Amino acid sequence: MTDEKAVEIFKALSNQTRVNILQMLKNPETNFSTEAHVIKQGEFEGGVCVSDIHKKSGVSQSTTSQYLSILLQSGLLEMKRIGQWTYYRRNEETIKQFEHYIRTKL
Template sequence: MLNDEQAVEIFKALSNQIRVNILQILKDPDHNFSTQAHVIREKGFDGGVCVSDIRSRVGLSQSTTSQYLSILLQSGLVEMKRIGQWTYYRRNEVTIKQFEKYIGQKI
C-alpha cells in the first residue's frame, strides 16, 4: 500500500492534463503507437514506448516531454528502460493499482 507521501507525489504528477494524457495513451500502446522494434528484441519491457513517439503524440518539445515523463517516473506512475540510444517508458500498473486502492481506503 502507498503511504501518504507517495500518494501526494502521484497527485502532483496528475495535476497536469498533458501528464494525464500521457498515461492515457500509454494504457494501450499497441493502439496508440507504431510497433516499438527495439523493445521487441529486449525481453521484459513489453508495452514500452520511445520518448520520441510519445513526444510526437502529445505535440510538445522533446525537453518538455522528457520533463513530464521524469515527473511521472519520480511519482512511480511509469517505468523507464534505456535500450541502446533510445529511452522507453510504460505505465507502472502496480503503482497505479496501489493508488486506486489508496484512494478507495483513505479518501
C-alpha cells in the same frame, strides 16, 4: 502507500498532458502507429520510445522529457534504456496501489 507518496502522484496527475501520456501508454499498440518503437515482447513489453511519446504529446521535446521525469519520479512510469533508445511504460503496480489508496483512504 503513504500519504506523501499519494500526494506526489496527485501532483504528477495535476497536468492534463501528463494524464494524456498515461492514457496513451495504457494501450500502446492502439495509441501509437505501427512504425512507433513499441516493445512487443521481452522483459519490457509495452515500452514506448520517448521520441514516439514526444511526437504524440503535442509539446516540445524538453517538456516531454520533463513530464516523463515527473511521472517516473512519482512511480507512475517505468523506464528502460536499450542501446541509444529510452523506453517508458506504465507502472501498473503503483497505479493499483494508488487506486487502493483512493478507495480506502479518501
